[in-house]
Amino acid sequence: MCKFLRYFFYKNFTFTFVHFWYAFFCGFSAQTVYDEWFITLFNLVYTALPVLGMSLFDQDVNDRWSFQYPQLYSPGQLNMYFSKKAFVRCMMHSCYSSLILFFIPWAAMYDTVRDDGKDIVDYQSFALLAQTCLLIAVTIQLCLDTHYWTAVNQFFVWGSLSAYFAITFTMYSNGMFLIFTSSFPFIGTARNSLNQPNVWLTILLTSILCALPVVTFRFILIQLRPTINDKVRHKVRKEAVPAPRPGRPPTRRISTRRSGYAFSHAQGYGELVTSGRFLLKRPLKSRPVLFPQTDSPLAQSQPQFYRTINEESEEPQTA
């Protein structure tokens, strides 16, 4: 949740600060750097699903490892993920990114032209360049933040990027202009500027410059001051995947379902959970004891990476 918040603030502050820098160059007339359609669709379409995917599916380690190392929950309880300090850091990062995202295109396009001599520093091409740089930079930041790439995440991220290009080319096409003339004045811009090598070189430079400090900083932190998360994830990576147990049915009665309780930084409902008062009432006979075995596989076994749960091969309950 904190990751989602931090990323959301980052992308919106970056988006806004770029307009602040452009104000110095447009006579403080509040002219937007980006196309108005891009501003509308940025939060609705281009960056909505990837962020949702990250907040829903991201996990640093799976539930078996989380049970093995409950210390993983302590950073959350100590409010380390989203505090005033974290917010200020996010703001500074946005400030830096916005400086890169405006001034690199500005300097690269200053007084320059296309490879056939025609205009490329017109307002529309500059807007397209700036918005493409922004979208790719914030997508790379999301990719760096996501630790758990499911197929859904992959689809959301790459799908959003392709949707951006598809929608942009559609909106800047002849057809849309001829139907809705005043709504789509950017006709021809994508075709005329995105076929220029120096535009793509500028986009590449901007993206790398935005991502580089983040990667460097994180790598140095992992080396010098690894957090508990980093240590467990390195351990997970190092240990080989255990071979599946031959033919032995899982004898545990304890369900492998995770508790849906995610916010552990307050007093919480621990008492309520362990008392079992919230469970449905049913005849005592049919209800197994909460902790039937002390030598359950859960306490003994090494945490696994990803295992199938064969519910149908459970032992029959004692009635």
Place this chain on the structure above:
Amino acid sequence: MMASSYNAKEEDGHHSGSSSHGGAGAVKSKKPDNTAFKQQRLPAWQPILTAGTVLPAFFVIGLIFIPIGIGLYVTSNNIKEYEVDYTGVDMSSPCFNCAQNFSWNSTTSCNCSVPFTLEQPFESNVFMYYGLSNFYQNHRRYVKSRDDSQLNGDRSSLKNPSKECEPYRTSDGLPIAPCGAIANSLFNDTLELYYIDANGSRTAIPLVKKGIAWWTDKHVKFRNPGGNNNNLTAAFQGTSKPVNWRKPVYELDPLDVDNNGFINEDFIVWMRTAALPTFRKLYRIIQKKASMTPTLPSGKYVLEVTYNYPVRSFEGRKRMILSTISWMGGKNPFLGIAYITVGSVCFFLGVVLLIIHHKYDNRNNSADIPN
């Protein structure tokens, strides 16, 4: 103690069913399904930042960026460019008188000649630009002041321009075509180039005025009203010229019907508003000669200016630029220098991180996760 107090769903269903069969049926369980999707057990790729991925990446980026930067820098240095500022700010400047004596309703145009010398010959196609400084074509009210439907040849917009064009919407009761502040401030200086050879005789350099605007602009975005009707005077009947123009729009190029009216290429180039306050716009093209002679040999030239466009009032500057072109566009060393810098920084960071990794990696390996 680890609290995991759920029972398997099947057990519940089975027992609730058996205990209350025949009644209202099993109590519907609100527990989430035991699927991989809902229990967050989907197969996934879990990348982490290890030295094995980060360090090679830094070195590879450094090794790729530096040659690209060198290539860009060398290409930019090989582009030849020459600028002539002809605003006429100094007393010694040839166009000083024209700048000082400018008045809006003068009928005679003021001419001035600016001599200059090219040290090096210019090969291949040479592009002639006019550049303006301190001219905010990106001001919000200015950018909105146009009517794209009217410029696309829509007849109803021709007679009834959009409200965004105010106050340049109507003049003397007639709608203005083209309306808006952008069209009204069309650049109307005329620039001509002459080569002065060793004898002192002048030869005019042929300047091509077609092919300076984007193809999509000329053929899709800007269309004359009345379709392919060649009589533009009739098509623009009932409209008036913009306030600051000397000629109406259908007299921009009366000799060439493909360059007259809204599809005049100088007009189209001007209407494509610039993003920054210092900009250049393509004015003319000097085609390369068929033989091996350079397009613009080195030597003395003179620029003849018909000084129509006032910029002194807002401290603006006007200049004429002659430039050759390469695959990366015009002369701009920034990208080359930036790539070289970023490549070197990356490489250097890679080395630094390698040192850090060697020093501190033992600590990571032996570090036990505290209980």
